[in-house]
Amino acid sequence: MNKPIIALDFSTRTQVEEFLSKFDESLFVKVGMELFYQEGPELVRSIKAMGHQIFLDLKLHDIPNTVESAMRGLAKLGVDMTNVHAAGGMDMMKAAKKGLEGSGTQLIAVTQLTSTDEAGMHEDQLIYVSLEESVLHYAKQAKRAGLDGVVCSVMEAGAIEQACGKDFLKVTPGIRLADGNADDQKRIATPAKARLQGSTHIVVGRAITTSDDPAASYRQITNEWSGQ
């Protein structure tokens, strides 16, 4: 069972170090735009040197040539996983994969953000199919482009497993404990539901980072995720 991925949605190195000091084990953490744009590659290298696994969540979305070059740079960081937006298209996803060649970094694609619901997708993107159909389409495209998996919600994980196989990664944010607040997320689920639906990884931010006792919340989520 993969460790829950903790979203380090902080803006400074000090906040990250203070947060990580509450744990005495090796973690799987996510560095997103907020942190990377302010602290850059240096902090990614430091977190790696502390022995943690890293998902670098920068959601690249640009022309293929630009994404390939950017990925060639990111490949040098030695992170475990990174991503693009599937909406960037097949050529862009293939270019991203090429840029990462030889690095060992897993590449996944964001399908529909977990802050999107079906009505919002219709209204904002003018995509007039069901949300599940759109997510499945992007997942199949990502698989065809040779990617390792996708970011989706727990709700689509089972259908993606059927269409793309058990080994294809289903990385699912929007995780909340049963009494949790959805905040800006639209497609949420508990860690237990994620396990039952076939998520391969869960991404958890605020349920841990804003908790009064982050280490205890992490333990609770890990136990629920692993079925203990």
Ligand SMILES: O=c1ccn([C@@H]2O[C@H](COP(=O)(O)O)[C@@H](O)[C@H]2O)c(=O)[nH]1
């Ligand atoms: O579809 C997506 C893709 C990425 N995220 C990221 O995951 C975390 C979730 O944070 P919570 O506080 O647990 O809601 C956050 O870093 C997002 O950028 C996502 O939520 N949905």
